[in-house]
Amino acid sequence: MFSLQSNTTDIKTIDLKNPEVLLATLQELRQSIYQQGEEIFQRWEPLIKRRSFRKSAQNLAYYLALQSHDLRPLQAALIPWGLSSLGRIEARVLPNLDAAIATLAAICQTESYPLPPRPSIQSFLEGHRLLRRHTQDVLGKPWNNRWVRIMVTLPKSAASSYEYVRSLLQQGTNCVRINCAHDTPELWEAMIHHVHRAEGETGQPCKIMMDLAGPKPRIEQTINFCESDRLFPGDYLFLRRDLLGAESANNSSFGDTGYPQLTCTIPEVLDSLKIGANVWIDNGRIGACVESLSGEGVLVKVTHASHKGSKLLPDKGINFPDTLLNLCPLTEKDKQDLDFIVSHADIVGYSFVQNTSDIDLLEQELQTRQIKRSNPLAIIAKIETPQAIQNLPELIVHAAGKYPFGVMIARGDLAVEIGYQRLAEMQEEILWLCEAAHVPVIWATQVLEKLVKQGIPSRAEMTDTAMSEKAECVMLNKGRYQGEAVRILDDILKRIQEHQLKKMPQLRALYSWKYYDRS
Structure with a gap:
C-alpha cells in the first residue's frame, strides 16, 4: 500500500x-x-x-x-x-x-x-519536554510568565547608554543581538558590559548573541548618479567588478554612457551572473535583470522600484536569487570576530549557511577556540537561501548533534531569494521541521517594523506578530521606539499563548463573548 x-x-x-x-x-x-x-x-x-x-x-x-x-x-x-x-x-x-x-x-x-x-x-509529551529543554539550552530560561523569548538587536547607542539597555530588560527582553557587520569590538564590549550590569540590577537573565557578518554582497560605492540619486523602472545600472573612483569610472566604456554605477564588496560574484538573471538590492526594494556582460562588469535594467524612485545607498545588500554563489560562509573578518565572540557571547549567529560543510567549517574554527570557555557556545543557523531550506534536516543534525542549536528564519534575505509569494509557505515548513527536531526557532525581520521606527504599528504587522508565537523567540530590529515595541510584543505574546501552543489552539474560555439567553 x-x-x-x-x-x-x-x-x-x-x-x-x-x-x-x-x-x-x-x-x-x-x-x-x-x-x-x-x-x-x-x-x-x-x-x-x-x-x-x-x-x-x-x-x-x-x-x-x-x-x-x-x-x-x-x-x-x-x-x-x-x-x-x-x-x-x-x-x-x-x-x-x-x-x-x-x-x-x-x-x-x-x-x-x-x-x-x-x-x-x-x-x-516527551517531544515537548525536549523542545523546551533545548530552547533553554540556547536561549535561557523563560521569564515573566511568557514562553516565547524576545530578542532585540542592540543599536550603537547601547554602548554609551546603560539606562537604555536596562530599560530593554525591564520591558521584557530575554536576549540581545549584536551584529558584527557593524561597530567595533570596543563598542561591543561596552554593550555587553551594560547587559551584564542590567542583569544584576533587574534580576532578569539575558543571553547575548553575536552575528557573524558572513560573505554578504553589499554596495561599496555609487558613481555617476544624478542629483536625485533615485532609480526608476526602465533605468540602467552598471555593476562594476573593480573598485575604481569616480574619475576612473567616467573614463570607462560604460562610464561614457552616463549610466549610474556601483561597486560591490565581493566583486567576484559578478563572474557567476548570466544574462536574464535577477538582481535585488536593499532587501528587494530595487529589482533588476542582467542585460549584458563585459570585462568591466554587468549592465542591469531596473524592473522594480518605487513609483517615486528608489535611492541607492552604500552598504545596502545585494541578492542574486537565480545564481548559485560558491562563497565561503566564513570570511577572514568572521574568524577574527570569533576570537571575541567565544570570550564574550552565549550564542553565535551563523549567516548564509547552505550545506553541512559550512557547519563543519564553523566547528573546526570553534574547536580551536572553545578551550577559552567552560560551556559550549550555542549556534544559530540563519536560513536565508533555498539551498539552506533544502538541506535543513542535515544542517540540524550536523549542528545540534554537537552543540546547543537553533534556527533563525531570516525573512529579509529569504523572501528575496525564494520569492515573496513563497515566504509564508517555507516559513511554516521550517517551523515544522525544527519542531520535529525539537530545536528552537527565531522569527526575525520586520517584526513590528513600523512601530519600532515610527512609533505606530500597522494592522498587518500586529497580526504577523501574533503568528510569531509559533516560534520560540521573536527578534526586533533597531529603531527609535524599540523599547515601546518590546513592551507591546511582550503583551501580545502573553495574550496569544493563552489561545495557541505552536499550531494547536488552546480552548480557553472566551471573555470577549458571553452566552446569554436571547428568549
Whole structure:
C-alpha cells in the first residue's frame, strides 16, 4: 500500500470509512515510517555526540519518513472517529500514531492485529519536554510568565547608554543581538558590559548573541548618479567588478554612457551572473535583470522600484536569487570576530549557511577556540537561501548533534531569494521541521517594523506578530521606539499563548463573548 520509493502515498482508492480498513492502513503506515525513519537515523547516528539530541534526531527521521506520504485522505478519515488528525504530530511522530492506532483498535474491538502499545503520557509529551529543554539550552530560561523569548538587536547607542539597555530588560527582553557587520569590538564590549550590569540590577537573565557578518554582497560605492540619486523602472545600472573612483569610472566604456554605477564588496560574484538573471538590492526594494556582460562588469535594467524612485545607498545588500554563489560562509573578518565572540557571547549567529560543510567549517574554527570557555557556545543557523531550506534536516543534525542549536528564519534575505509569494509557505515548513527536531526557532525581520521606527504599528504587522508565537523567540530590529515595541510584543505574546501552543489552539474560555439567553 505504501511505497518507500515514491514521495506520495496512494490511499485515495481505499475505503477509509470502514474503521477496520482505516486501522490496517494506519498500521501499515506506522510500519513504513518506522523502517524508513530507522534507515535515515542510522545514517545520522555517527554524527550525534550530544546524548540529549539522540531522541530528537530519531523523531526528525520519522517525521521525514512521514512527510514522504500524502496523508490528507487519511487525516479526513480519522476526524469523524474523534481521533487525532495527525495535524500536531511534529514533536511526537510514533507516539501520536501509536495512540491513534490503540484507540481505533478499541473502537473496532479487535485483537487480530499486532498492536503497538499505547504510549504513556510521559512518552507522548516527551517531544515537548525536549523542545523546551533545548530552547533553554540556547536561549535561557523563560521569564515573566511568557514562553516565547524576545530578542532585540542592540543599536550603537547601547554602548554609551546603560539606562537604555536596562530599560530593554525591564520591558521584557530575554536576549540581545549584536551584529558584527557593524561597530567595533570596543563598542561591543561596552554593550555587553551594560547587559551584564542590567542583569544584576533587574534580576532578569539575558543571553547575548553575536552575528557573524558572513560573505554578504553589499554596495561599496555609487558613481555617476544624478542629483536625485533615485532609480526608476526602465533605468540602467552598471555593476562594476573593480573598485575604481569616480574619475576612473567616467573614463570607462560604460562610464561614457552616463549610466549610474556601483561597486560591490565581493566583486567576484559578478563572474557567476548570466544574462536574464535577477538582481535585488536593499532587501528587494530595487529589482533588476542582467542585460549584458563585459570585462568591466554587468549592465542591469531596473524592473522594480518605487513609483517615486528608489535611492541607492552604500552598504545596502545585494541578492542574486537565480545564481548559485560558491562563497565561503566564513570570511577572514568572521574568524577574527570569533576570537571575541567565544570570550564574550552565549550564542553565535551563523549567516548564509547552505550545506553541512559550512557547519563543519564553523566547528573546526570553534574547536580551536572553545578551550577559552567552560560551556559550549550555542549556534544559530540563519536560513536565508533555498539551498539552506533544502538541506535543513542535515544542517540540524550536523549542528545540534554537537552543540546547543537553533534556527533563525531570516525573512529579509529569504523572501528575496525564494520569492515573496513563497515566504509564508517555507516559513511554516521550517517551523515544522525544527519542531520535529525539537530545536528552537527565531522569527526575525520586520517584526513590528513600523512601530519600532515610527512609533505606530500597522494592522498587518500586529497580526504577523501574533503568528510569531509559533516560534520560540521573536527578534526586533533597531529603531527609535524599540523599547515601546518590546513592551507591546511582550503583551501580545502573553495574550496569544493563552489561545495557541505552536499550531494547536488552546480552548480557553472566551471573555470577549458571553452566552446569554436571547428568549
